Structure formats: structure tokens, C-alpha cells
Amino acid sequence: MLRILFVCSHNSARGQMAEAFFNKYAHEDESAESAGIEPGELNPYVVRAMAEKGFDLSNNQTKCIFELYKEGHHFTHVISVCDETVAEQCPVFPGVMKNEHWSLKDPSTFVGSDEEIMEQVRAVRDSIEENVKAFLAD
Template identity: 45%
Template sequence: MSKARVLFLCTGNSARSQMAEALLRKYAGDHFEVYSAGLEPKGLNPYTVKVLEEIGVDTSQHYSKTLDTFMGKVHFGYLITVCSNAEENCPIFPGMGMRMHWPFEDPAAFVGSEEETLQKFREIRDQIDARVREWLKEMNIPVN
């Protein structure tokens, strides 16, 4: 049985889409092939790495990718945009299945002390975690 492919898309592919990719893979990697990309990749944010590692998620294979990496080359059963910019500017392309929008605040845009910034990244990580779990529950897929 082949796995459905899921693409999480945001602007920079540095935080939100990376978190969603990692969390869906953690909880249901045996059900989905999970990817992420950005409209304008900025590189993996070090705070993203830190907050994912805090909950036991390995990010050593993660890197920032552009949407062009996949356009016209990979069929996705699900495209999930995690920011309004990506939702508004993502082109429609062949091989795209169901499209969904899960808007989250951009923690990379937050301005504050190191501890405040870390807390913002944790807050967004936890919101994404809850949304991923909710989606899996809606689809009757047990969380590993």
C-alpha cells in the first residue's frame, strides 16, 4: 500500500512548515510521506531545531526547500499551507490533491529576547502539534 504524500508550505520553510513536517512524520510517518517547502526558503531556523529537539524530534535531515523542488515532479495527496502568504501566493499545479489552510503566526518574525523568542517558537510548535493531532483524529489515524 502506498502512502499519501503531504506537503506543508509556508513562505520561508524555516519554522512552521518544518515543524508540521516533523510532527506529522513523528505521529503518522507510517501513513504518510511528509515534505515541506517554502515560496522563498530562508534556511532552517535554529530555534525551530531547538524546540523540536526539546520534544525528541530529530531534525538532522531537515533543510529548507523551495516549492520548485516538487512542482510538476511529485503528486501530493494533500497540500497544507501554514501561513496566509503561502495560501495567497501558492500556484495551482498538476498533481495536487486536497488543499487545506492552517494559518499560524510566524515565530521567525517575533522580536524579543532570546528566552521570549524561544517561548514564541514553543507556543507555535504546540499549536501545530495540536492541529496535526486533530487532523489525524479526524482521519481516524492513531497517533504513534
């Protein structure tokens, strides 16, 4: 049984997308959650980009990794989906079989016109989907 925790800075974009894709493609006994080191607000560009793929994240709430730990959540794998500097800040979860890192750009840092930002978010979204599929294929 796989229990995955996707960790990012604010749980406002990358972790939310990874959780949604994982739970779509996973088998019945596999599941994922996502959380942030410092939870923020859900990124509206991510909500739009995921809606293009048939996911409704509009009512999702950001979560804190420390709250999940205090609540007794257990995971077999922790995958950080942030840049290298933030990945180093991720706490260690007891009992985790494997830690992994997927370096992905932070959509909250994207600049440009509405369409330019959406293109950048779509690229991150598609990269996450590919990573999830590859992870599940292993």
C-alpha cells in the same frame, strides 16, 4: 495513501515542524514533506524548540516547492502553514485532492529576549502538533 505537502514562506520553521510531527504520528502509508515559496535558512529557535520534543532538525535543509513540482513529486493534500497573505501566493498542484490552510505566526518575526522568543516558538510548535494530530484523526 496520504502524501502531504506543508507549504510556508521560507521552509525555515512552520513547515519543518509540521513535516516532523506528521511523519511521527502518521501511519506507514502516510508521509509528508515541506517546502517554501522562497526557501531561507533553518530557524535556530525552531531547531531548539523541536529538540525539546525529541526531534533533531539541525541537519535539515530548506526546500523550494517549485523544485518539488519539477522533480515530479505528487501530493494528495497541500497544507499552507503561513499567514493569510502568503497563503494566497501558494501555487496550485495538479492532482491535489484537498488544499487546506492553517494560519500560524511566522517565528522569524518574533522579537524579545531569547526566552521570550522561545516561548513564542513553543506556542507555534504546540499549535502545529495539535493541528497535525487533529488532521490525522479525521
